Amino acid sequence: MSTAPLKSATQAELIEYVNTQAARIQSMQATVDIDTSVGGVKKGKVTDYQQIRGYVLARKPAMLRMIGLMPIVRNRAFDMVSDGKEFKLWVPPKNRFVVGRNDIETHNPAQPLENLRPQHIYDALLLREIDPQIEIAVMENDFEIVTDAKGHKVQQPDYEIEVIRKGEHGWFLSRKIMFSRTDLQPHRQLVYDQNGNLATDTHYEDYKDYSGANFPSQIEIWRPQEEYDITLTIVKLQLNEPLPDDKFVLQQPPGAEVVHLDQPQASETRGSPGGNNR
Incomplete structure (x- = not known):
């Protein structure tokens, strides 16, 4: 817990900060350490995976590539790309x-990595602007x-x-952006689906200056429906x-x-190697 004096800001100032930061960062190229865990109440156990080195590339409006390397040998553990609509893994x-x-x-408990969507990573890394045409902010x-x-x-x-957003079936709570009163930086973002379910819970910590832009050097992404958690620790960042x-x-x-996730899949019996149950 911080003992720093509390700072104050108005609603307009916080919205302006989000939109200014969103406009300032158009692309990023990062070397990261990736910590992953899978499981929770639904699965009945939590499996932690060994930390791996990786690379993340993102470019607006919706392009993302993420590569994970095997420990020691540094061969590719996974490679995924997305254009915002479709993805390949x-x-x-x-x-x-x-x-x-x-x-x-699609939730495949036998292949937890396949539950990961590049769009989830993209939305967590780059805060979207608050669009007054289709969104209301309160x-x-x-x-906390x-x-x-x-x-x-x-x-x-x-x-x-x-942030209340206008969807296909009316207005819904799209996300909550939480600002610390000690530095007025976003330290958490909750993203909801149109049914009101929490889809993504992202924590942002240890902000640093990268080429004149404040950016968190540690980002933890929790997907409660799929029960997986990914923490990205920035080693190097170019904006x-x-x-x-x-x-x-x-x-x-x-x-x-080749597996097409938009088609019926045969049941999987093989687990994922490299995990330590806890």
């Missing part, structure tokens, strides 16, 4: 090439329960911007460097097993 250790759509959710003075140095749970004041289209091309490798 290559898993060399399993010789599987997965093709699907970001808007179709500020709330609230607090945190743990102090002695292990006690205490209330820490924050600001929350609740607004040109990223040509060929950086987001992933070809199907010869001989790979």
Whole structure:
């Protein structure tokens, strides 16, 4: 818990901050350490996976590529790309090439990596602007329960911007952006689906200056419906460097097993290696 003096801001100032930051960052190229865990109440256990090194490329409006490397040998553990609508995922250790759509959710407990959608990563990394044409923003003075140095749970004041969005079936709570009162930076974002279910819970920590832009050096992404958690720790970050289209091309490798997630799948019996149950 921070003991720094609390800062104040208006609703207009917080919205302007979100929109200014969204406009300032058009692309990113990052070297990251990736920590992953899968499971929870639904699965009945949590499996932690060994930390791996990886690379993340993102370019607006919706392009993303993420590569994970195997520990020590640094061969590719996975490689995935997305154009915002469709995605491709290559898993060399399993010789599987997965093709699907970001808007179709498929939960495969035997292949937890295949539950990951590049769009979830993109939306967590790059905060979208608040669009007054289709969104209404409301500020709330609230607090977050945190743990102090002695292990006690205490209330820490924050600001929350609740974004109400116009969808196909009417208005719905799209997301909540929570700002710390000690630095007025976004430290958490909750994203909801149109049925009011929490879809993504992202925490942003340890902001640093990268080429004149404040950006969190640790980003934790929790997907409660699929029960997976990914933490990205920034090792190196370049913002607004040109990223040509060929950086987001992933070809199907010869001989790979091709899986189309928008088609019925046979039940999987093989688990994912490399995990330690807890």
